[in-house]
Amino acid sequence: xxxxxxxxxxxxxxxxxxxxxxxxxxxxxxxxxxxxxxxxxxxxxxxxxxxxxxxxxxxxxxxxxxxxxxxxxxxxxxxxxxxxxxxxxxxxxxxxxxxxxxxxxxxxxxxxxxxxxxxxxxxxxxxxxxxxxxxxxxxxxxxxxxxxxxxxxxxxxxxxxxxxxxxxxxxxxxxxxxxxxxxxxxxxxxxxxxxxxxxxxxxxxxxxxxxxxxxxxxxxxxxxxxxxxxxxxxxxxxxxxxxxxxxxxxxxxxxxxxxxxxxxxxxxxxxxxxxxxxxxxxxxxxxxxxxxxxxxxxxxxxxxxxxxxxxxxxxxxxxxxxxxxxxxxxxxxxxxxxxxxxxxxxxxxxxxxxxxxxxxxxxxxxxxxxxxxxxxxxxxxxxxxxxxxxxxxxxxxxxxxxxxxxxxxx
Amino acid sequence: xxxxxxxxxxxxxxxxxxxxxxxxxxxxxxxxxxxxxxxxxxxxxxxxxxxxxxxxxxxxxxxxxxxxxxxxxxxxxxxxxxxxxxxxxxxxxxxxxxxxxxxxxxxxxxxxxxxxxxxxxxxxxxxxxxxxxxxxxxxxxxxxxxxxxxxxxxxxxxxxxxxxxxxxxxxxxxxxxxxxxxxxxxxxxxxxxxxxxxxxxxxxxxxxxxxxxxxxxxxxxxxxxxx
Ligand SMILES: Nc1ncnc2c1ncn2[C@@H]1O[C@H](COP(=O)(O)OP(=O)(O)O)[C@@H](O)[C@H]1O
Ligand SMILES: [Mg+2]
Numbered sequence: 001x002x003x004x005x006x007x008x009x010x011x012x013x014x015x016x017x018x019x020x021x022x023x024x025x026x027x028x029x030x031x032x033x034x035x036x037x038x039x040x041x042x043x044x045x046x047x048x049x050x051x052x053x054x055x056x057x058x059x060x061x062x063x064x065x066x067x068x069x070x071x072x073x074x075x076x077x078x079x080x081x082x083x084x085x086x087x088x089x090x091x092x093x094x095x096x097x098x099x100x101x102x103x104x105x106x107x108x109x110x111x112x113x114x115x116x117x118x119x120x121x122x123x124x125x126x127x128x129x130x131x132x133x134x135x136x137x138x139x140x141x142x143x144x145x146x147x148x149x150x151x152x153x154x155x156x157x158x159x160x161x162x163x164x165x166x167x168x169x170x171x172x173x174x175x176x177x178x179x180x181x182x183x184x185x186x187x188x189x190x191x192x193x194x195x196x197x198x199x200x201x202x203x204x205x206x207x208x209x210x211x212x213x214x215x216x217x218x219x220x221x222x223x224x225x226x227x228x229x230x231x232x233x234x235x236x237x238x239x240x241x242x243x244x245x246x247x248x249x250x251x252x253x254x255x256x257x258x259x260x261x262x263x264x265x266x267x268x269x270x271x272x273x274x275x276x277x278x279x280x281x282x283x284x285x286x287x288x289x290x291x292x293x294x295x296x297x298x299x300x301x302x303x304x305x306x307x308x309x310x311x312x313x314x315x316x317x318x319x320x321x322x323x324x325x326x327x328x329x330x331x332x333x334x335x336x337x338x339x340x341x342x343x344x345x346x347x348x349x350x351x352x353x354x355x356x357x358x359x360x361x362x363x364x365x366x367x368x369x370x371x372x373x374x375x376x377x378x379x380x381x382x383x384x385x386x387x388x389x390x391x392x393x394x395x396x397x398x399x400x401x402x403x404x405x406x407x408x409x410x
Numbered sequence: 411x412x413x414x415x416x417x418x419x420x421x422x423x424x425x426x427x428x429x430x431x432x433x434x435x436x437x438x439x440x441x442x443x444x445x446x447x448x449x450x451x452x453x454x455x456x457x458x459x460x461x462x463x464x465x466x467x468x469x470x471x472x473x474x475x476x477x478x479x480x481x482x483x484x485x486x487x488x489x490x491x492x493x494x495x496x497x498x499x500x501x502x503x504x505x506x507x508x509x510x511x512x513x514x515x516x517x518x519x520x521x522x523x524x525x526x527x528x529x530x531x532x533x534x535x536x537x538x539x540x541x542x543x544x545x546x547x548x549x550x551x552x553x554x555x556x557x558x559x560x561x562x563x564x565x566x567x568x569x570x571x572x573x574x575x576x577x578x579x580x581x582x583x584x585x586x587x588x589x590x591x592x593x594x595x596x597x598x599x600x601x602x603x604x605x606x607x608x609x610x611x612x613x614x615x616x617x618x619x620x621x622x623x624x625x626x627x628x629x630x631x632x633x634x635x636x637x
Contacts, residue, residue, distance in 0.1 A: 005521050005522045005524060007521065008518065008521040008522065011510075011514075012507070012509060012510070015509035015510075016509055019508075019509060300504055301504075301507050301508065304501075304504065304505070304507065305507065305518075306486075306490060307464070307466055307493065307499055307501075308493065308494070308499065308518060308519055308522070308566075309490050309491065309493045309494025309495070309519060309522055309523075310490060310494075310522055311486070311487040311490040311491065312486050312487060312490070313487065314522070402466075402467075403466045404461050404466040404467040
């Protein structure tokens with residue numbers, strides 16, 4: 001007895017939808033534009049955050065990092081790691097790992113003939129770093145380091161300006177060894193890099209890992225091992241490295257290494273949700289209004305259908321189906337439009353006009369929208385679920401009509 | 411067993427200070443296969459009585475029995491089911507669903523009942539033929555004349571073999587040729603399908619077809635004659 005004659009309900013819903021086709025088209029237009037705005041703007045925001053995270057992750061952290069558990073509180077030589085053992089090297093050669101690098105990283109002071117600056121001296125293995133961090137790609141003058149034994153110094157452009165020195169000149173770098181003795185060493189500036197972020201250009205100076213290790217008497221020890229996987233979004237595979245680590249080794253994902261960046265990404269998800277809901281709310285007024293009108297115009301035939309034996313639940317379902325069809329058509333058009341515009345912009349959007357401001361936020365001049373399937377699904381599901389809830393009110397009103405009243409309404 | 415039975419049926423409408431007694435203690439029994447005309451001046455309660463019998467309206471007091479079931483206390487869903495399976499309706503006007511074709515309108519009740527597509531098609535085509543509209547099956551109501559629309563409604567009312575058909579002034583909007591045709595159809599169906607007909611009218615031509623003529627005035631039955 002409770003079965004629903006779905007075919008006839010669908011037919012009625014579909015034909016009624018196109019009955020006042022002008023009103024339906026206006027509403028469809030609104031849904032299409034709304035859905036387009038949801039998906040398009042979300043892809044832009046995602047693209048922006050993507051760029052920020054990728055830049056930040058490339059400016060050294062990697063996707064996960066291994067350190068001595070106390071290193072983050074006190075980044076001194078005393079809190080170093082032994083070089084990666086055989087088991088760890090084995091684990092790091094798995095498919096999940098795109099690249100990894102062991103580095104020495106110590107607080108240091110760099111002095112030229114004119115000025116002195118605090119910075120971080122990073123000893124790297126340039127071969128391991130290629131593809132992992134930015135420096136090799138962003139050289140503007142001189143050469144990059146050639147091996148882990150290289151004793152040249154690579155500094156940022158801003159640092160070079162600050163020190164008022166030049167490529168080819170010598171500077172003195174001063175730091176502390178494991179016994180807290182001050183050690184200094186002369187370096188020749190062999191290369192200059194630039195970065196999207198000026199602070200990066202001041203924060204780090206680079207030389208060969210071996211050079212730092214022998215300067216500070218630390219044997220083969222390293223400060224951190226940075227590991228990069230296939231995507232910063234999912235580092236769960238990399239976190240499994242924990243299984244092969246000892247107690248004196250700590251493994252942390254990028255979003256815990258850089259809490260600001262991590263919370264940014266979480267905040268972004270919240271933003272996307274709010275944005276989608278706000279647009280939907282704007283749409284919902286039109287939607288409810290359209291449906292109320294559609295029901296109101298049909299009082300008599302709804303009464304007729306009830307008189308002929310359609311139960312109130314069927315009337316309710318019919319109006320909800322009509323709502324659903326309207327939403328589905330609008331969603332299809334909106335999704336298509338968004339995907340097409342984003343495809344047309346896949347070469348990136350040039351933001352150089354506003355780049356000064358954007359650069360301060362760590363965003364590149366060219367913005368690449370990032371279309372995530374999850375965001376499309378989220379937008380579509382929200383529109384359908386909330387749309388049907390909005391449709392409940394007119395549907396409920398229609399189902400409450402008394403057949404005799406409805407039939408005598410002229 | 412009677413098809414319809416009304417006991418002390420009252421339906422009052424309260425409008426401000428005034429109470430309109432649209433049905434005033436009506437007692438009525440109609441048997442299977444009867445062909446009944448409700449006659450009386452406008453405002454005498456014919457529509458109200460048909461609505462009460464059809465479960466479209468709740469009486470103020472009294473009882474309504476249809477096919478052995480008391481219906482005045484049923485809820486909306488049960489009333490809809492009762493109408494779906496036992497009663498065919500022909501209203502005075504606005505009988506058809508505008509977005510459906512003539513044949514789809516005839517099939518509507520069967521479709522809600524869950525009759526299979528092929529059986530629906532056979533039965534609706536047979537009845538459209540019987541009412542003389544076999545070439546109009548694909549037309550929408552707006553493309554049909556008033557008389558043709560009423561005939562589609564009649565086909566729909568009887569297509570699922572209901573126990574009775576309630577027709578409220580079915581000829582009111584028809585010219586006399588169409589009206590004669592429609593009444594001929596009713597008589598024919600009454601004899602062929604043994605369907606009970608209750609037709610309200612104040613049209614003399616219609617009354618001449620009736621085998622039982624009930625006269626109403628001010629919500630009361632004043633005459634009831636078998637002819
Ligand atoms: N919904 C209603 N509200 C108020 N009064 C009504 C309503 N329906 C019918 N009436 C009154 O009840 C009386 C009987 O009406 P009705 O059954 O339509 O008469 P008929 O069909 O014989 O013309 C009339 O006086 C009419 O005004
Ligand atoms: Mg009437």
